[in-house]
Amino acid sequence: MTWQARARSATSRSLARSPDSAWCSFRPASGGVIALEDFCPHRGAPLSLGFVRGDTLVCGYHGLAVDCRSRPDNMPGQQVGRFPPAHAFPVIERYGFIRVWPGDLEQAPADRLHPLPWAESPTGPMASDCSISPAITG
Numbered sequence: 001m002t003w004q005a006r007a008r009s010a011t012s013r014s015l016a017r018s019p020d021s022a023w024c025s026f027r028p029a030s031g032g033v034i035a036l037e038d039f040c041p042h043r044g045a046p047l048s049l050g051f052v053r054g055d056t057l058v059c060g061y062h063g064l065a066v067d068c069r070s071r072p073d074n075m076p077g078q079q080v081g082r083f084p085p086a087h088a089f090p091v092i093e094r095y096g097f098i099r100v101w102p103g104d105l106e107q108a109p110a111d112r113l114h115p116l117p118w119a120e121s122p123t124g125p126m127a128s129d130c131s132i133s134p135a136i137t138g
């Protein structure tokens, strides 16, 4: 098992769905990135069809808000204290990519992410915004 690069950091929106629809990621207002199974703890709707509100991801179906620790936070007209948490995946944002560990947190050591010294260099290819500029001017 290995960390899987699933989305580019620069292009990742506040809410994104994985290509295989197994998980979604969102950016809470307080920062970072959270990866959750794309399955609402209430009735199983895809969380990726919801929206981000502050530090929560709100399901678009009945409005359950899941916090950045994957716990149900609130829902209109419902008590959410007994709702199970959403399944969260370990996630690292490094070298320009959002990387998800598809297994358990205990088995996801960050040191198992292969080091890429060139990607951390301030003059390396990841330092560029990759904007296109003409090679010949004048």
Ligand code: FES
Pocket (backbone or CB within 6 Å): 040, 041, 042, 043, 044, 045, 059, 060, 061, 062, 063, 064
């Ligand atoms: S299925 Fe998500 S709130 Fe009901």
